[in-house]
Amino acid sequence: MLSLTVIAVVFGVIFLAELPDKTALASLMLGTRYRASYVFAGVAAAFVVHVALAIAAGSLLTLLPHRWVQGVVGVLFLAGAAMLLLSRGDDEETVKAPSDQSFWKVSGAGFMLILVAEFGDLTQIMTANLAARYDDPVSVGIGAVLGLWAVAALGVFGGRMLMKRVPLSLITKIAAAFMVVLAGFSLYEAIAG
Numbered sequence: 001m002l003s004l005t006v007i008a009v010v011f012g013v014i015f016l017a018e019l020p021d022k023t024a025l026a027s028l029m030l031g032t033r034y035r036a037s038y039v040f041a042g043v044a045a046a047f048v049v050h051v052a053l054a055i056a057a058g059s060l061l062t063l064l065p066h067r068w069v070q071g072v073v074g075v076l077f078l079a080g081a082a083m084l085l086l087s088r089g090d091d092e093e094t095v096k097a098p099s100d101q102s103f104w105k106v107s108g109a110g111f112m113l114i115l116v117a118e119f120g121d122l123t124q125i126m127t128a129n130l131a132a133r134y135d136d137p138v139s140v141g142i143g144a145v146l147g148l149w150a151v152a153a154l155g156v157f158g159g160r161m162l163m164k165r166v167p168l169s170l171i172t173k174i175a176a177a178f179m180v181v182l183a184g185f186s187l188y189e190a191i192a193g
Helices: 004-018 022-033 036-061 066-086 103-118 122-134 137-165 168-192
Strands: none
Touching: 004 122, 004 137, 004 168, 022 036, 022 103, 022 137, 036 103, 036 122, 036 137, 066 122, 066 168, 122 137
């Protein structure tokens, strides 16, 4: 059965963690050069693959004893918060622009950019952690995909406006704070048993 609470929590965490990521900026760049709907189609498909891989990894974590999983998840959330706070944002991903504007060329460029850029990225690791934490892969998957799609839509369709209104450093700090809170809950559960 789907849990709207899990979907909402995962959506919020993934959305905030992905906002300051280079992928949002890459989506914005592609969206300004090519038809936005074509770019979004490719990006959205890549995020489905990205989340499916993360859910599979997180589901494997649930085979371990509960206290161990909570301890590992807590430490990984703390590491994710540290990565967000310490990243300089200077590792830009590049993608070769398609030579024409056809749907398959543009969406394919968006798909490949996201698939390569996001493999093993923070949000993929966080999604695996959340899948292990909640033991509800469908709800976690829906929340993660919707969060990633929301960021992609903002990047493709309206990223310039958001970045003018909300400083990237504030978004990064909010995402890191959420991860610290989740780490606290996980570590408490690991210790309290």
